[in-house]
Each structure stands twice: as C-alpha cells, then as structure tokens.
Amino acid sequence: MSTIMTTAGLNDLAGPPRELEGRVAIVTGSTSGIGLGIAEALAARGAAVVLNGFGPAAEIGGLCRRLAEAHDVPVRHDPADMGKPEEIACLAERTARAFGPCDILVNNAGVQHVAPIEDFPPDRWNAILAINLSAAFHAMRAVLPRMKARRFGRIVNIASAHGLIASPFKSAYVAAKHGLVGLTKVVALEAAEHGVTCNAVCPGYVWTPLVAGQVAQQALAHGLTEEKVIREVFLAEQPSRRFATVEEVAGTVAFLCSPAAASVTGTALPVDGGWTAH
Template sequence: MSAHLSPGTPRVALVTGTSSGIGEAVVNMLCQQGHQVLAVDFNEAGKTVAEAAGAAFFQADLTGGDACRAAVADAVKRFGHVDILVNNAGIQHVESIEAFAEDKWRRILDLMLTAPFLLMQAAWPYMREGQWGRIVNIASVHAQVASPGKAAYISAKHGLIGLTKTAALEGGESGITANALCPAYVRTPLVDSQIADQARMHGMEEQEVIEKIMLKNAAIKRLIDPSEVAALVAYLASDQAGAVTGSSWNIDLGWTAQ
C-alpha cells in the first residue's frame, strides 16, 4: 500500500472533469510525472484525452452518488488504491437569482459540492490505510468573492472551501492533506461559454466581457493557461507538500489583492 512507498514514487490519482481545460492539463501533468491516473468525465470525448495522455478513463455523471462511488471503485480495481483525488468537474449557468431554474441550481450543487464530498468519502479509507493522501479541490476566485448571475456556482465554490478545511482537520493524523485552488478566469471551453452568456446578460460584445468583466479586477490583464493551474495541482499532490493543508491557493492574476 501507499504507506510503504518511498518519497517521489508515482501514486494513483483520480481526476474529474478531464475532457478539456484544467482537467485535461492536470491529467497530462500527472501522467508526465509517472503517476497512474484515472480520468473521469461525463463526456465520452474524455476517453480520447485520457488515452493520449496515457491515463485510464471512466465515464460517469457525477451528479449521482452511485457514480461517484463507482469511479473510486474503478480506480481501486485497476490500480489497487487511490492516493490523489483532484475534484475539478464543473458546469456553469449565468442567470439572475430571480430567473435561476431550480433544476439547474440543484445540478450545479450536486456536481460541484456533493460529488467532491462523495468522492472524498469513497477514497478516504484507501488514503487512511496508506497513511498518505492528497485531495486537491479546484475551487475558483469565486470561492473568495461574488459576481452577479452566478448564484449556484458561487455557492458551490464557497462550500467547497469549507469542505476542504474540514477534510484537512480530519485527515491530518492519517497523512491526508486537503487544499483548494482558486483561479480567476482560465482559458477553457467553460469560460468561453460564459463569455457568450455574459454578453447576452449584460448586452455587451464578447470582447467587452473579457475586458470589462473578466479582467476588470485583475492586476495582470490576461486569461490564465490551464497548464499554470495544473503545475500548482502537481505540487500540492506531491510529497513536498506534506506540510500544506487546509489552504486556499489564489491563482487569480491579483484579483483579490485589492
């Protein structure tokens, strides 16, 4: 089991939301480091991404608890245990609170808060047995601040910070760390779709959305590359980050510095 692995030995990682963007970059990074990776995504296109990186693939709609438990079980069946869990899967819907549909609210909370909890719960016994675990939750700058039109997304991300802190406190004695990453806008398909939604909601051109909304509060005026987030995930998933837990890591272009 993991407890007997020497520092620097490749681990078993389960990563969610891997068909593009941050998740794809994380899978690529962890595979390049020699880890055994199970990539989990609702989209079958994730299989192509996984195979190209050298990862295994498990297709699942993580809004259901059984699917979350099945994903962890598949990782254990393939590799024997789970050492690293990266909760990245997410969706977005931009709408005012008044107009926000209940089914969309519930789906976002199920995928982005309940699923990380259930995946963590299922992987926990294997990390505890191995006395080594790394949980990295991809939150958002919107786990720190709010913006109009994103009630469900922001609620889920704020909740994810609380879940991360609780996991850090409960996991310390078992060598399990839990941290959250809080990036600002990353150049991903999810963000690209938000640009169109924001343009519609605010009556702007799409380039105006990038300049006047997405980068308005940023000291560095550009979108973040997914590889920049993946590099920080790789550090937090490493032996070197064993003393780092319960933290929220802002990678936000200076957004929250003001």
C-alpha cells in the same frame, strides 16, 4: 566550441521529475479544459491517471492513448456521473480494482448557470450544488478510508475565486464554491494526522476553449471587439489583465500533490492574477 549544459538545463530537457511514480490519481471532469490539463501534469510526474467526464468515446479513447504514450503511465477513463453518489462510489472501487487505491483525488467537475436569484431555476440550483459541492463530498468519503489506512493521500478541490468572493447572478456557483472551501478545511483537519492533505485551488478566469467561445458570444451579442470584452468584462476585476493558463492551474495542483507540499493543508490557494487581493 564545446557546449556546457548545467544540471538545470538537463532537468528542463527531461521534463518534470517523476515524483508521483507509482501513485494513482483520479481527476473528475477531466476530458477537456482545466481537468485535462491537471491529468496531463500528474501523468507527466509519473502518476497513473483515471480520467472522468463526458464526450465521444473515440475522442476519449484517443486522449487516454495520448497521455499513456506520452508519459509512459497507465491511463483509463471512467464514465461515472458525478451527480450520482452511487456512481461516485463505483468510480473509487473500479479505480482500486484497475490500478490500486486512489492516492490523489482532484475534484474538478463543475457546472455553471447565471441568472438573478429571483429568476434562478431551482433545478439548476440543485444541479450546481450536486456537481460542484456534493460530488466532492461523496468522492472524498469514498477514498479517505484507504488513504488514512496507507497514511498517504492528496486531495485537491478545484474551487474558484468565487469560493472566496462573490459576483452577482451566480448564486448557486458562489454558494457551492464557498461551501467547497469550507469542506476542504474540515477534511484537512480530520485527515491531518493520517498523512493526508486537503487543499483548494481557486482560479480566476482561465483561458480555455469554453471561455474563448463565451468571449466570442459576448462580443457578437453586444457589438464589441473581443479585446474589449476580455478587458472590460472578463478581466475587469483581475488585476493582471490576463487570463491564467491551464498549465498554471495544473502546475499548482501538481505542487500540492508533491512531496514538497506535505505540510500544506487546509489552504484555499488563489490562482487569479490578484483578483481576491482587492
């Protein structure tokens, strides 16, 4: 019996189209979790990728080799501390020297702390705003001039459902993510006539190794099953009653970086299972 394979079937086997071939992408906070998934999605579409984040040198070197070999693209790691503006500027310059000017910037680096506002340590407030908000400002400021000059750029800021709504005990995180959504809109307006788009992606709870560890800790601390913690604590406000996946968030970012999204700018796109529809 002969087998007939459709064009769609051939495309599925081939993986995603390499529509970002020749583009240079910086993804901050990308040595694990959502950021690594985003880096992989961009590499799979042909972009040269600069990873950024902390971790053991041998492990990070292995990540770079794996991505480069799997997707036949250049990959390097930059150790810039996203809490330090001068290092963020150096990240943009080192990228330009190694691969060429940045075409795609994904601001993903983030930190969190949970406490009532009267107990919230000021140093944690400052650190969260520095990494989750100010770092995005400094990175965009560093790459925008060359993007405008070349009349192409894609900026995606990884905000959160908490950039659109609030939860108690997360004052710094909610403030930073709301600020990031506002900053996204300003940059989108300023860059719109220069071929540069700027959007925010707002995930709800995403299943990552970090979240898996938090579920286990909560279950142990409260004497509950992990299933009960997931349903009644983590996903209580997420109508889909399932975690988003790293691949879903990464696919959304890849779309916003694609030619098809050239007219999508200034948006805050939830990937939250309906959480912000309440």
